Amino acid sequence: MDKIIIKACLNGNKVRETNPNIPYTPKEVAEEAVRCYEAGASIVHFHARNEDGTVSYDPAWYQETDSLIRAQCDLVLNHTSARQAHIPVDTVVKYLAETEYPVEMISLNLGHGARWALQPDGTRKTVNSPNSYEDILATLDICYKRGIFPEPAIHDMGDLNNAITLMHEGQIKDSHYFLVEPGASWSDGRQAMPGTPQNYFNMTQGIKDHFPQATWLAHSAGMQTFQLCSIAVATGAHIRVGFEDSPSLPMEEQPKSNASYVEWAVTMANLHGRTPMTTGEARQYLGLLPALK
Numbered sequence: 001m002d003k004i005i006i007k008a009c010l011n012g013n014k015v016r017e018t019n020p021n022i023p024y025t026p027k028e029v030a031e032e033a034v035r036c037y038e039a040g041a042s043i044v045h046f047h048a049r050n051e052d053g054t055v056s057y058d059p060a061w062y063q064e065t066d067s068l069i070r071a072q073c074d075l076v077l078n079h080t081s082a083r084q085a086h087i088p089v090d091t092v093v094k095y096l097a098e099t100e101y102p103v104e105m106i107s108l109n110l111g112h113g114a115r116w117a118l119q120p121d122g123t124r125k126t127v128n129s130p131n132s133y134e135d136i137l138a139t140l141d142i143c144y145k146r147g148i149f150p151e152p153a154i155h156d157m158g159d160l161n162n163a164i165t166l167m168h169e170g171q172i173k174d175s176h177y178f179l180v181e182p183g184a185s186w187s188d189g190r191q192a193m194p195g196t197p198q199n200y201f202n203m204t205q206g207i208k209d210h211f212p213q214a215t216w217l218a219h220s221a222g223m224q225t226f227q228l229c230s231i232a233v234a235t236g237a238h239i240r241v242g243f244e245d246s247p248s249l250p251m252e253e254q255p256k257s258n259a260s261y262v263e264w265a266v267t268m269a270n271l272h273g274r275t276p277m278t279t280g281e282a283r284q285y286l287g288l289l290p291a292l293k
Contacts, residue, residue, distance in 0.1 A: 002274045005217055005238035005282050006265045007043040007078065008036035008258045012244025015053050019247035019254050024049040026061060030068035032258050036242075037073045039262035042282035044069070045078040045107065045240065048095075055084060057091045059098040066103060074279045076288065078105040078151070081139050085128045089135040093142045102146035104288050107153045107179055108139060108172075110162040116189030124189055136162075140171055149288050153179045154216075156193040160206050167211075175211045177286060180204060180237075182228070183221035183245075195220030200228050204237070219245050226250050226264075233268045241265050 010032050014022050023029045023046075033044040046065065048056035066077055081092050096106065113129030143150045152163040152172060166172040182199045184190040193199045200218065207214050218232040219225055219240035226246075229239040241261035249255050249264060266276055277285065 003277045003281060004269045004274045005043060006041045006262055006276050007045055007217060007240040008041040008262050009240050009242035009244035010044060010046040010258050011049060012047055014243050014247060019243060021256050022243045024051060024053050026065040026068055029065050033069045033075055034072050035257050035259035036262045037075050039259040040266040040276040041262045042277045042279045043076040043078050047080050057095055059095040062095055063099045076279055076282050077103050078107060079103045081106050081108050085130055089138050093138055096142045096148060102148050105149045105151050108150040109153050110136060110159040114191045137171060149286060151179045153181060154203060155181055155183060160203060164210050176214050178207055178214060178216040180216045180218045185222060195224040195228055197231055200231060222246050230268060233272050239265055
């Protein structure tokens with residue numbers, strides 16, 4: 001049977017106002033990770049959070065969370081390079097450099113992010129996520145020094161062009177795998193491609209045009225996540241699901257665990273004659289280093 005990677009995205013920047021079950025602490029994230037592993041995920045992706053849910057960049061948070069997960073299962077661990085506008089890239093480099101054992105993967109943003117964020121009073125405010133060429137090179141440098149796999153994150157065609165540029169220059173040393181994430185929605189004020197089937201196929205055709213042997217893992221945001229993931233499952237790609245992408249499932253408004261999303265993904269895969277990769281198979285497929293205890 002055809003194999004599929006199922007990645008669980010455990011928290012991201014989502015807050016408990018959208019779903020009270022979103023994990024914040026290392027213990028909560030580790031417990032969610034193990035549930036997802038038992039449900040069929042081979043990779044877990046998560047962001048450091050403070051106990052009040054605000055964003056954290058603390059290396060000790062990642063160290064504790066990674067250790068708790070690795071003590072219970074051999075999931076592939078996937079951190080993030082995302083940062084807020086006032087946070088320098090050195091902060092990301094610091095937490096990638098200072099954990100006792102290197103994380104296996106990070107999702108590598110490949111351009112500036114911008115959105116007109118809706119405020120409680122109905123107005124909008126411009127919110128930026130910086131990521132210059134120099135920032136990306138600094139992140140790639142620490143990745144390759146520590147054996148971390150940089151997962152090229154493609155939010156729109158501009159990101160894809162940046163990925164192709166970096167690969168042709170040899171700055172990204174692998175071109176066989178991409179993270180395809182058209183996550184905007186029409187009229188949401190985000191300067192990125194909305195997660196429609198047409199946009200998904202345009203983006204993935206661009207990958208195939210330049211790297212015919214490449215594969216990708218796909219997701220989106222909100223309920224359109226499940227439409228794009230269904231397309232990806234049916235057409236041989238890999239998928240990501242969880243609280244970060246949508247606080248709800250198609251048939252469940254407030255799921256109690258990310259594991260419910262993984263169960264949905266496994267069901268979809270099985271319906272198309274596909275079975276989830278084990279953690280070992282995912283590592284071999286992506287060319288990751290063996291897990292370190």
